[in-house]
Amino acid sequence: MEQYSARLAKVWDWMTEESISLVMLEDTESRRDQNIRWLTGHPGDALLFLSQNRKAVLTAWDINLAKQYAGNAPVVLTAYNDFERQACKAISAVAKMLEIPLGSKIEIPSVTPYPLFLDYVGKLTDYDIICRDKGAGAQLRKFRAVKDELETAITRKAAGITNELIELLEKNVRNEKIKTEADAALLIEVEARKRGCEGTSFETLAAGPGRSFAIHAFPNWTYSGFGGDGLSILDFGVKLDGYSTDVTLTFARNLNSKQEKLVSLTEKAAKLAISMAHNGTPAKNIASAVDALFSKSKKQMPHGLGHGIGLQEHEYPLITSRSNNEWVLETGMIFTIEPGLYDPLIGGCRLENDILITETGPEILTASRIVHL
């Protein structure tokens, strides 16, 4: 399909500017990289080689799966087994296959562990091995931070399914068909796939009043009560054709005044943040405004305000108040806004929705909310 050609062309152009002869991307159990799926359609466990002379070689752990998923991309398929499942041997062989000149630059992923980097440098002495934070991987994640039309359309569809699930969840908590964390989590598993999703975008986090004090409750869900007196958090997302949503509902019942305060502050923060989300706004400003709002009430949020979503559940832009956060919002970016406050004694509250930046302002794709029972 033509989206793969267009995306590969972006990388090839960048490689020419940077004088990089060969880029290797890697998706393995210990180092996941959705750039390979973005560029080829292949969902994982592979190496992808891109050469400055505009060729691509996909080295897949499972060649049968690669034929099925990367069949539409302009890539040559090889099997990882052909290189004894060793990245170093694959780099060497593919560099020869693509006629990469000796002495030229080969860039490996920025997440390559230091000892493995030393190993590559020691073995691939014919080339100049480059490993850097602001290299090909970062550039790809930057490209991916602004979604193209196809990606936006898929995410809208995924958000629509998410919203159907939100309706169903609220209905079933109200009519007490959902009484436990497990009831909520399993409903999502079943109903997401019934609607054509690959699955959930991460393991659903359902925390009843006894467990909502934690940002991410552990275990993710249990058979304990959900939706009873106090605050219950439900954080979930669906994955459709690779693209994620990520929302959090809070269910509130018979709150005391301290819990009411958490809820109203969280709602206020979400409203404030979304109202500021425009093309050109530094992401840091939004997160700092929320920090300031909370600190007026002597509260502090123990996590970032939001993050991009796409082929990964956490991608760029980052919406945090950290001093080194330089992301500026752009039309086409899709990210979460998820203020939350947590207290070991009274529980926690989080409200998370997915926002698309359009030319005319923020569009709230999902319909998550604080549900007052």
Place this chain on the structure above:
Amino acid sequence: MEQYSARLAKVWDWMTEESISLVMLEDTESRRDQNIRWLTGHPGDALLFLSQNRKAVLTAWDINLAKQYAGNAPVVLTAYNDFERQACKAISAVAKMLEIPLGSKIEIPSVTPYPLFLDYVGKLTDYDIICRDKGAGAQLRKFRAVKDELETAITRKAAGITNELIELLEKNVRNEKIKTEADAALLIEVEARKRGCEGTSFETLAAGPGRSFAIHAFPNWTYSGFGGDGLSILDFGVKLDGYSTDVTLTFARNLNSKQEKLVSLTEKAAKLAISMAHNGTPAKNIASAVDALFSKSKKQMPHGLGHGIGLQEHEYPLITSRSNNEWVLETGMIFTIEPGLYDPLIGGCRLENDILITETGPEILTASRIVHL
């Protein structure tokens, strides 16, 4: 609890031998490390510092969760937020807190990306920053490859639950309550947690006859048929108090002679491998014997024969025929044996069980099998 003191003591002794003043372990979204759970009980998202003067500091992303889970371990708790959620600042502050002498060795995880390593070295100029493959992390994984009594007892219990699920799955495929991949996967989600498990040890992989050709079908499970004519693969595990099982059943119905051949070869390979699994046997020998068996029939297995299980679903020892595999089986090791053969035209077959090495030989903890329908 005393297991944490005993495990910490092992690391401290090793640090003295190695003249390492401070070890930093890290569990983050991009680099998971169950060593922290093994040493403290805390399930994740944290830094753990161990000093040669036998002190431990746990720096948790969620301090409330850490109080709950690491409360029994002899560690000082700090919050990651206190260090602006930056590992470098945490290292510096904790080194001061623990009075690590200037100029001494601080070891960081072997999986630290090369650019991040450079960043640490540039900022932590008061210390000698060590990052190596055969360091603290590897040593810890080596300790963990041989299970202690407590770990073996938990794994036995997890295997018992797994076996109850296997019975239930076979019964429900036979009586056609399970007709789709989703039916199988959801039964596991529900029944594992009902029996007290934290959840599954990885996302269940259910591949009906149309999808079993892939080693790991993508998506993991769908609403397509399961248990019909041909070969269906079901790969799952449960997680109990942190400890994993990992088994694969194959369901076979109305096979043609080529499919029969895959099944009989796989069964033969499993039997051969298990019979060889004794204290003192090099793991490579077992995997090579299976390779030889398959190659006599001109078949090749596209993945390793097995791997250790424990707090992670993939740990040491490795049971592969790779030339650099130096693992030798020892009493107390628990690992999978999982021969499999796959064909894009007729589907795939895998048989995986969990084996404990005892003084008298292999003990098969799980009851997975090829189910002939």
